[in-house]
Amino acid sequence: MKLLVCIKQILDPEIPVRDFSIDREKLEADSANANQVTNIFCENALETALQLRDSVGESSITVICFGRESAEDSLRKALAMKADEACLVMNDLNHTPDSATTAHVLASAIESLGSFDLIFTGRESGDWGNGQTGAYLAEELKVPYLPFVDDIKQTDKGFEVRRQTESGWERYGIPASSVVTITNSDHNLPRIPKTRDIMMSHRKTITRVSFEDLKIRKDELNPQSDSVRPVKLFVPEKESACEFIEGENLNAKIDQLADKIMEIRSTL
Amino acid sequence: MNPSDATREVLWNISNSWIMYALLLPTLLIAGNGILLRIKRWKKGRPVDRLDRPLERLQNVWRHAVLQRRTMRNRYAGIFHAFIFWGFITLTLATTVVFLHHDFGWQIMQGRFYLYFQSLFVDLLGLLALIGVGMAAWRRAFLQPRFLVQSSEATWILVLAFIILGTGFLLEGWRIAATDDPWGNWSPVGSLIATFSIHWMSVETMQFFHWGVWWFHLLLVFGFIAWAPYTKMLHPLTATLNIYAANLKPIGASLKTIDFESEESFGINRLDHFTWKDLMDLDACTECGRCTAVCPAATAGKSLSPRDIILDLREKSRISNKRETTFSDPIIGTAPSLSTESLWQCTSCAACVESCPVSIEQFPKIIDMRRFQVMEEAVFPEPMQQALASIESRGHPFSGSRFSRLDWTEGLNIPEIKDRPDAEVLVWTGCGGSLVERNQKSSRALTKILDRAGISYAILGREEKCTGDPARRMGNEFLFQELAKQNIQTFEKYKVKTVVTSCAHCFNTFRNEYPEQGGQFEVFHHSEYLKRLLDQGKLPMKSSSDRKITLHDPCYLSRHNHMTEDARSLLQQTSSQPLIELERNRQNSFCCGGGGGLSFTEEPSEQRVNRQRADEILKTDVDTVAVACPFCTTMLEDGINACKGSRDIKVKELSELILESLETEE
Amino acid sequence: MSETSGNGSDILCVLSSNEWDRSAEGLVGAGRLLSDKTGGKLIAVTLGEWQDSALKQLGARCHQVRVGQTQVSVSGGIESMLDYLVKLAEEIQPASILFGNGTVEEEISPRLAFRLGGSSIGDAQALTISNNRIQVTRSVYGGKATAVMELQKSPAVVWIRSRAFPPAGPLPQSGSFETTVIQETSPESIELLQHHEDASEGVSLEEATMIVSGGRGLGGPEPFEDLKALAATIGAEMAASRAACDAGWVPHSWQVGQTGKKVTPELYLAVAMSGSSQHMMGITDARNIAAVNTDPDAPIFKHCRFGIVEDYRNVIGPLTEKLKSRKK
Incomplete structure (x- = not known):
């Protein structure tokens, strides 16, 4: 069985407020003072794929990333987690393309890599948080699509998956070659790689794919050609006007807290 | 009676003594086999150089094996152990003297040596050993300290020791009585037994009993010698070897x-x-x-x-x-x-x-x-996984921290080394000092002190990365070495020669672990560095406060590096009151609970280490607990706040207390 | 098509929840916001079984209502629904197609946009039209920044935080109704096997007016029982931070935040949670936020109307008792 996991490298979502700033020209976060990390949902996706491989055996996992040079770190980490192959689709554009373009590039790259029994993406990324790449990818590849998946089993017909819904979950049967987006659950926290695997990951080759390789014309990719582009990006002002409840003792403080809660409740 | 003629008959009342020699052979073979088995086990281990610097090693043996210094730290156990240890050593020496005298024909067991050593000293030391055995038995039977192991082996050892010592005295007493030994009084315990025995035993009876008990005593001793290498009673040998092979480096360099x-x-x-x-x-x-x-x-x-x-x-x-x-x-x-x-x-x-x-x-x-x-x-507790993952991707273990490495410098004019490459010292703030809010105050205090002392310093700011101490202690040696490499590169980039840090963990790692990774720089814990400034007259102290201060020694200074006095000297300058010592202080300090990656875990409150230390501190009447490590600061503050009730007691970092006592600038 | 809106362009609102609730009101409100600007019609598209009374409310506020009657459940018949919407959009040629917030809406929007050659984005907190193009304001970078995104290809398919938009009043003239039966056009490649609802009493989290929420600081599933007792006392719903859900202490359907639910209660009581920017993204539209936390500098307090700096263990029990006695 061949599994493909699409991962994305993003600005560390835990970046302290002080280190977060905006590149006004590119209209994206300035990466000078920030770490780049693998998007957590992509790690959940990889973990889900690894668990599927663990349960069925005899499978290979390819990890693909459309990103900058630095994304090699994310791919190496995926290899350390025991993905079999890694492919970096080099983004040497001056801007970060939107979800539709990203999916288009990924789809071309995936077609060049061959066919896969299941394609994984994270449900959304911790930077722009669009949550659309998986859907666009399925449309590009013209394959079935199911988002918010947190559990996958192999069946005779394809796969049985669990999808999270607003109020619970649903189980679906999906055919092979579908695209699923993975969401977090208590059993797909990314595994910790073994040290030897980390060391080995540095000896593995990462396949590099350029726009030329995919016959995509770079000059046609620019913010104006994207379907969505940022026109403004700013750090919102937050005013703090919290009233800290003070009191002689804890009991008095809790009394006041109860009063305030009842006050709001009475307006309902 | 000429004292120079004093001696006694060896093997009095014993015939067929060849049986003793015949028994000695299997005894030694069995014992030797036991010792060899152990040596064979040790040889299965990997090589490590623990036989270098023989003089220092012998010194350790003298201090800790012969003088029993460390054993003595526990008063009761130390005393009885010394009684038994020296007692049996003396008895063994005495037996050797007999052996040399009788079988080698070296006529040494006579005259004053016989009286002072072989009779009086041996007799008294034997008595001490007997008292020691009694104290040990009392401890096992009645005192029963919390962590004592009760084993039948230990009980048998005491019983055997008691019988061997007891029968030895009986034999001596009966021999003195039966032979009417003119020098008998030189063996006070023996002569006491002799006096008693004469009252109710005939010389014949004594001779008979002497004969029987002598063989019994011999069998016990030989049995003990044969058995000991298979029990913890080989420790007089193994412990001595172990003390000889001890780690001579600071404990902080023992990984x-x-x-x-x-x-x-x-x-x-x-x-x-x-x-x-x-x-x-x-x-x-x-x-x-x-x-x-x-x-x-x-x-x-x-x-x-x-x-x-x-x-x-x-x-x-x-x-x-x-x-x-x-x-x-x-x-x-x-x-x-x-x-x-x-x-x-x-x-x-x-x-x-x-x-x-x-x-x-x-x-x-x-x-x-x-x-x-x-x-x-790659299987270990989740909080540790988080801390390690955070070190890996962000260079600090505080997953979820909302602070940047520069937040603590807000409003202060603290130079970064890239802007002040000629700075005399690099102040290493550390993750604990910059990313944990409580410690940001102490970090600021330290820089203010350095400002007042006119030191040209700089910080690394965003280029600082975890030293690797928590990674190493959480078992990720690989990550530790990566971090060490990166930090050393950064130091080399800025040609850093002197580093001052207020974190005891960073300090230990820099001083004891970085040299092996290629780190060539001098590092001071801030207590050490500020003490120097004090001695050089660069810290203008004003009239001190009347705080009642105690010092909580950080493990990574006091035990890992045996550094305990600088912080004390500094604290004495900050208050008119004498420094109050905790029950467990200096090398015996008690952990705050934050080392080894444990500060990143949430433990059930009743099992928290910091509460124990807080309880100990609250037993004193101090109003200020001085600390000298960011991990201790937060752990102890949490512990004290949870246990103090309404009492007014503050946890203060050394720098904060010094800053308070500095003369304000004109 | 390069321009997404212009004079007279119509706006489609796709309502997949089958009641006239605050969410539907907001979605229609947002639609009217746009149709007022384009001068075109606001056309509501309903999916699922709608009560007449609810349809009447809808008709009063839209120029046209397209009632899509479907035999298949919404989540089980995505392909047919997409086909229906594509056909509808090709017929109407709207400038924009608006959806409310939900996992199905999130799933459909980009796929519909792809099939229509349009553009799509989600989680819109505000909508404007500039240079004849629709612009969407949304939180990005885990709530650390706000972006205005321009949708450059028409139609603009957008799912919005419907409760964040003001309801629209009735039009002078009620809209017309047209009913279509949604046919199963494409074979469904995906088969629904089992549907499970997490146990919950009362209303959905999104509709809740009072919410009690717990975070990582609770340290385990047990303290949530105390929070439940508190919530029951004041008739609040339960929620949690991602950390608490990921730890398996409570079901994921409780999760509020960037990747959880976006809630709009009158009171959001946050217990033992620091208030990461990702979590705050789920409660930006809460009217009042209150917090119980030991750390006075926890970011949650920056968003609070009131708060108490205290260990939750000392607060929750007594607070529940006091609230009980006040209710009497």
């Missing part, structure tokens, strides 16, 4: 460095991956339990017990001895003490190592086993 290029397995999960010293440690253990009694995890009621780790490993090595292959069997998880749960409770405070009278290194073995879990199996 092994892994060569990732050549090593096949990272960390330890089998006996033969330990060093021969590690394996000798197992046989040196006397089961005294001091390590567990001082272990903060154990006293907090957790399952960790350093002593049990040693004993369980020893048990495995003994079983392994019978079947050659089992030195390679997995050890983690095979006994309660070796459970992953226990191994992850260690704060790496090294109280176990410091307390051990026979130089066993317990906590480095725990780290060895953690390494295996982290690097080979």
Whole structure:
């Protein structure tokens, strides 16, 4: 069985407020003072794929990333987690393309890599948080699509998956070659790689794919050609006007807290 | 009666003494086999250089084996142990004298030497040994300290020792009485027994009993000699060897460095991956339990017990001895003490190592086993995973911290080294000092002091990365070495020569662990550095406060580096009141609970180490607890706040207290 | 098509929840916001079974209502629904197609946009039209920044935080109704096997007016029982931070935040949670936020109307008792 996991490298979502700033020209976060990390949902996706491989055996996992040079770190980490192959689709554009373009590039790259029994993406990324790449990818590849998946089993017909819904979950049967987006659950926290695997990951080759390789014309990719582009990006002002409840003792403080809660409740 | 003629008849009343010599041979063979078995076990360990610097090693043997200094730290046990130890050593010497006198024909057992040493001294030391055995028995039967191991082996040893000593005195007494020994009074205990015996025994009866008891005594002694190498009673030998082979470096430098290029397995999960010293440690253990009694995890009621780790490993090595292959069997998880749960409770405070009278290194073995879990199996507690993952991707262990490395400098004019490349010293703030809000105050205080002292300093700011201390103690040696490499590169980039840090952990790692990674720079803990400034007259102290201060010694200074006095000297300048010492101070300080990666975990409150220390502090009447490490600061503040009730007591970092006492600038 | 809106362009609102609730009101409100600007019609598209009374409310506020009657459940018949919407959009040629917030809406929007050659984005907190193009304001970078995104290809398919938009009043003239039966056009490649609802009493989290929420600081599933007792006392719903859900202490359907639910209660009581920017993204539209936390500098307090700096263990029990007695 061949599994493909699409991962994305993003600005560390835990970046302290002080280190977060905006590149006004590119209209994206300035990466000078920030770490780049693998998007957590992509790690959940990889973990889900690894668990599927663990349960069925005899499978290979390819990890693909459309990103900058630095994304090699994310791919190496995926290899350390025991993905079999890694492919970096080099983004040497001056801007970060939107979800539709990203999916288009990924789809071309995936077609060049061959066919896969299941394609994984994270449900959304911790930077722009669009949550659309998986859907666009399925449309590009013209394959079935199911988002918010947190559990996958192999069946005779394809796969049985669990999808999270607003109020619970649903189980679906999906055919092979579908695209699923993975969401977090208590059993797909990314595994910790073994040290030897980390060391080995540095000896593995990462396949590099350029726009030329995919016959995509770079000059046609620019913010104006994207379907969505940022026109403004700013750090919102937050005013703090919290009233800290003070009191002689804890009991008095809790009394006041109860009063305030009842006050709001009475307006309902 | 001429004292120079004084002597006694050897083998009085004993015929067929050749039987004794005939019995000696199998006795020595059995004992020798026991000793050889142990040496064979040690040789299965890996090489480590512990035979260098013989003079220092002999000095250690003199201090700790002969003079029993570390054993004496525990008053009651130390006294009875010394009584028994010196008693038996003296008796053995006396027997050797008899042997040389009788069988080698060296006529030494006579005259004044016979009277002063062979009679009086030996008699008294024998009495002390008997008293010692009594005290030991009393402790086992009635005092029963919390972490004492009750074993039938230990009971038998005491019973045997008592009978051997007792029968020895009886034999002496009866011989004096029956031969009417003119020098009998030189053996006070013997002559006392002689006096009593004469009253109700005829000379014939005494002779008869003497004969019987003599053979009985002999059989017991020989039996004991044959049996001892198979029990903890070999420790007079193994402990001495172990003390000789002790780690001569500071405890803070006792973790092994892994060569990732050549090593096949990272960390330890089998006996033969330990060093021969590690394996000798197992046989040196006397089961005294001091390590567990001082272990903060154990006293907090957790399952960790350093002593049990040693004993369980020893048990495995003994079983392994019978079947050659089992030195390679997995050890983690095979006994309660070796459970992953226990191994992850260690704060790496090294109280176990410091307390051990026979130089066993317990906590480095725990780290060895953690390494295996982290690097080979990648299975370990989740909070630790988070901390390590955070170090890996962000260079600090405080997953979820909302602070940047520069937030604490807000509003102060603190230069970064890239803007002040000629700075005299680099102030290493550390993750704890910059990313934890409480410690930002202390970090600011330190820079203000340096400003007042006119020191040209700079910080690394965003280029600082975790030193690797928590990574190393959580078993990720690989990550530690990566971080060390990166930090050393940064230091080289800025040609850093002198580093000052207020974090005891960073300090220890820089001083004891970076040199091996290629770090060539001088490092000071801020207590050390500020003491120098004080001595140089650069810290203008004004009239001091009347705070009642006590000092909580950080493990990574006091035990790992035996640095305890600088902070005290500085604190004495900050208050008119004398410094109050905690019950457990200096090398015997008690951990705050924050080392070894434990500060990143949430523990049930009743098991928190910091509460124990807080309780100890609250027993004194201090109003200020001085600390000298960011981890201690937050751990103790949490502990004190949880336990103090309405009492007004503050946890203050050394820098904060000094800053308060500095003269304000004109 | 390069311009997404212009004079007279119509706006489609796709309502997949089958009641006239605050969410539907907001979605229609947002639609009217746009149709007022384009001068085109606001056309509501309903999916699922709608009550007449609810349809009447809808008709009063839209120029046209397209009632899509479907036999298949919404989540089980995505392909047919997409086909229906594509056909509808090709017929109407709207400038924009608006959806409310929900996992199905999130799933459909980009796929519909792809099939229509349009553009799509989600989680819109505000909508404007500039240079004849629709612009969407949304939180990005885990709540650390706000972006205005321009949708450059028409139609603009957008799912919005419907409760964040003001309801629209009735039009002078009620809209017309047209009913279509949604046929199963494409074979469904995906088969629904089992549907499970997490146990919950009362209303959905999104509709809740009072919410009690717990975070990582609770340290385990047990303290949530105390929070439940508190919530029951004041009739509040339960929620949690991602950390608490990921730890398996409570079901994921409780999760509020960037990747959880976006809630709009009158009171959001946050217990033992620091208030990461990702979590705050789920409660930006809460009217009042209150917090119980030991750390006075926890970011949650920056968003609070009131708060108490205290260990939750000392607060929750007594607070529940006091609230009980006040209710009497």
